[in-house]
Amino acid sequence: MSATPAAVIVAIDGPSGTGKSSTSKAVAAQLGLRYLDTGAQYRAITWWMLNNGVDVSDPERIAAQADRPVIVSGTDPQAPAISVDGADAAGPIRTQEVTSAVSAVSAVPQVRARITELQRSIAAEARGGIVVEGRDIGTTVLPDADLKVFLTASPEARAARRSGELKGKDATGLAATQQALTERDKADSSRKTSPLKKADDAVEVDTTELTLEQVVECVVTLVEKASAEKAGRMEKAAR
Numbered sequence: 046m047s048a049t050p051a052a053v054i055v056a057i058d059g060p061s062g063t064g065k066s067s068t069s070k071a072v073a074a075q076l077g078l079r080y081l082d083t084g085a086q087y088r089a090i091t092w093w094m095l096n097n098g099v100d101v102s103d104p105e106r107i108a109a110q111a112d113r114p115v116i117v118s119g120t121d122p123q124a125p126a127i128s129v130d131g132a133d134a135a136g137p138i139r140t141q142e143v144t145s146a147v148s149a150v151s152a153v154p155q156v157r158a159r160i161t162e163l164q165r166s167i168a169a170e171a172r173g174g175i176v177v178e179g180r181d182i183g184t185t186v187l188p189d190a191d192l193k194v195f196l197t198a199s200p201e202a203r204a205a206r207r208s209g210e211l212k213g214k215d216a217t218g219l220a221a222t223q224q225a226l227t228e229r230d231k232a233d234s235s236r237k238t239s240p241l242k243k244a245d246d247a248v249e250v251d252t253t254e255l256t257l258e259q260v261v262e263c264v265v266t267l268v269e270k271a272s273a274e275k276a277g278r279m280e281k282a283a284r
């Protein structure tokens with residue numbers, strides 16, 4: 046008889062617009078797992094810095110304030126939530142102002158240390174398993190994750206997806222979107238502390254030619270396999 050599936054920790058990383066959030070939420074909802082959007086946490090701390098007059102071009106000033114904001118992340122994949130100092134931040138963290146500043150703020154080591162600690166404690170509390178998505182989950186935050194997935198897609202596909210979200214964009218808008226994505230990837234991949242990088246043991250999924258449904262199906266299959274293998278190992282160890 047096969048073992049009951051084990052609770053798993055799943056790390057999903059990749060550049061902007063590859064489908065991390067959409068895929069992670071759908072996979073978590075389908076499999077009854079919790080869900081954590083770590084980009085939202087970096088956006089939340091960036092929003093706090095901007096609201097509190099911190100010069101986001103000055104890493105020392107950011108570092109000095111990194112411990113101050115109280116960030117609380119919900120982990121329901123059907124209703125992701127985030128608050129900063131008790132205020133709902135889900136809307137404000139998606140503004141252009143925050144998007145333009147988030148790479149600089151998230152490059153500061155004191156910010157990363159603070160947010161990484163928060164992410165690890167949330168993952169440890171998710172007894173039934175969790176999907177955590179970001180840029181450095183498989184490499185730094187949860188290096189012992191049961192499954193690591195690294196999503197990719199061509200810059201053209203990613204920009205087209207983003208432009209679909211911002212309806213009514215013309216060709217100039219599409220080019221500007223692609224340039225902004227590429228610049229953010231470059232900043233996130235080249236920072237010294239915990240850059241965006243595929244973990245050596247991550248499964249890479251190129252989503253360029255896949256629908257969201259196909260990506261979700263692919264990742265669900267990978268999670269189910271990882272869960273069954275873990276259950277088998279646990280059963281063997283208990284004998």
Ligand SMILES: Nc1ncnc2c1ncn2[C@@H]1O[C@H](COP(=O)(O)OP(=O)(O)OP(=O)(O)O)[C@@H](O)[C@H]1O
Nearest residue numbers: 060061062063064065066067206210252255256257
């Ligand atoms: N395989 C796909 N095919 C077409 N559209 C997709 C696919 N995956 C995601 N999308 C769409 O692309 C957009 C970006 O997806 P999503 O926000 O999940 O990406 P992301 O990797 O989390 O981006 P970011 O890191 O910038 O938050 C969304 O509108 C989503 O519906």
Ligand SMILES: Nc1ccn([C@H]2C[C@H](O)[C@@H](COP(=O)(O)O)O2)c(=O)n1
Nearest residue numbers: 083084085087147151179180181233
């Ligand atoms: N694990 C993570 C997640 C996110 N970031 C930074 C870098 C991104 O540009 C930014 C916003 O993320 P998004 O909402 O676009 O997923 O947050 C990071 O450094 N590490």
